[in-house]
Amino acid sequence: MGLSSQGPDGAGVYPLFVANPSLAASDPRESRLLESLFEAAPDSILVVDESGSIIDANPQASRSFGYAVSEMIGQRIEMLVPEVKRPGHARLREAYQSEPLRRPMGRGLDLEARRRDGSTFPVDIMLGPFETEAGRFVTAIVRDVTERRAVERDAARKAAALEEVKSELEAFAYSVSHDLRTPLRAMQGIGLALEEDFSSQLEPQALDYVRRIVAAAKRMDALILDLLAYSRVGRGQSAPRVVDLDAVWAPVRDEFVASHQAVVTLHMPLGYVRGNPSLVAQIATNLMANAVKFVAKGQRPEVEIRSRASNGRVRVSVTDNGIGIDPAHHGRIFGIFERLHGIEQYPGTGIGLALVKKAAEGMNGAVGVESRLGAGSSFWFELEEGEVA
C-alpha cells in the first residue's frame, strides 16, 4: 500500500510510505498484498500517528466520510468525530496511547462518525496499534453499521409487538378458562340438582333431556381445558435440558395399564433427548391416549413403544393394534379440531395430536404417522438426542 502515487480520487500521493519508507513492507509481494487489501477493503481504514494526525486513509474512507484522501491527511482524526464528542475523543485517544492494545473502540457503546456535510452515521471501530522506527501508529478500521442498526431496531420492534400479542393471548386464555367455565359449571351443577331433587316428578324423557344437557356441558368443559393446554404449550418455557425418556414413559405406561387395561411394552432404554420435560411428558400422554382409544370394540389395546437414535436425533414410535388410519387422512390428523370419527364412536376433542405436533415442533422436533386402515398405527416423534454428561 502507499506504493501507488495516485489516489483513486486523483487527490494525490499517500504520504505515509513516502514520508516513512520504513513502514513499507520489505518483501515486494507482501507489499502488493497489503496495498490491495488497503485499496479494496469495504471498511474505512485510517492510520493515525501518536499526536492524533491522520497520516493515511483508504478509498473507502474517502467514500464514507466525503473527503478526498488528501484532505484528511495531516488533519486531526477528530475531524471525523461528531462535534460534541470531539473533546472526549481526544482525551480517550491520549489515554489509549498509554495502553495501546488491539481492541474494539468503545465496547458496548453506540459510536457515531461524522461526514464532511456534518451528518452522522453509526459505526463499529477496531483499533490496532503498531510501532516502527518512525514512531507509534494506530490503525482504525471503521465500519458503517447503518444497515445493521436498522435491522436490529426492526427486529427489536417486531419482538416487542410479538410480546404484546403473546400477553394478549395469555389474557384471552385466562378469560376463557374462568369466564367461560363459570356458566358451564352452573349448567352442569343445576342440571344435576334438577335430576337429584326432582327425579320423582320428572318423566323418563325429561330426565333424559337433563342428562343430555349435563353431558354437553361436560364435553364443552373438556374442550375448553384441552384448548387451554394447547395454548399453554410453548408459553413461558424453560431452556431445553436433557430428558430421560424412560423416566417420562414409565409413569405414562403405568397410568394407562391401570386406566385402560392396556398391554404396554416399553423397549427400554429409550435413551435421552434434549427438550422440556413437561412437554415431552405431554407428548407421551397424548400419543398413549390416542393409541389406546382407537381400538375395535371389545378389543384390548396393545401398545409398543420403541426408540431409535441416528444422526443426533432420537425417534420414538408408538405402535398400536387399533383400527388404523387411511393414508388419505394422514395429512390432516395433526390439525387442531380434526376428527375422523363421530363423538359417539370415539369421544375426544380433536386437540391431542395437534398438541403433540405443536409441542414437538416447539422443541425443533417433528411428528408423523405410519398406518393403514385395519392394520394399526405407528405414531412417532423425533427430537434432538440428549448428551448425557
Place this chain on the structure above:
Amino acid sequence: MKNGSEHTLLIVEDDANDRFLIERAFRHARLANPIQMATDGDEAIAYLSGEGRFADRTAHPFPILVLLDLKLPRRSGIEVLSWIRANPKVAALPVVVLTSSPEGTDVRRAYEAGANSYLVKPVAFEGLHRMIESIGLFWLVLSRLPEVGPR
C-alpha cells in the same frame, strides 16, 4: 353446637349460580352453620366492618370463617384479603379462597396476602359436594378457630 349465630359463615361470591350451588352443597352436607352472602369485595368489607345494613349483628353476625372468591366486581378477593390482614380487629379471621382459577400466580398471590387455604372450584357437581363436606369437616369440626371480631 352452640347458638348457631356464633358459627356463621360468610361466602363472598359474585356469581348467583355459584352462590346457589355452594349453599345447596352445604345443605346436602348437613352443615347447620348459618350462611351469609356478600356479592362483591366492597360488600364483604362492609359486612366485616358492620357498616350500613350490616350494623345489626343479630341479623348479620360476625363470621367464624370466610369463603372468598378471587374474581369479584369492585374490590377483588385479594384486596379483601389484604384488608382483613391489615385490620387488627379482624386480622385473625380464617379465610378460605374458593375460586375457579387454577393459575399458579393466583395461588401464590393469595397465600402471600394471607389466605389460610386455596381451593379450586370443581366443575363437576359431585366434586363441589365433596369439597364443601371437607371444608365443613376440617374448618368447622376439627379446627380450633380464633375468637375474632367485635362481638
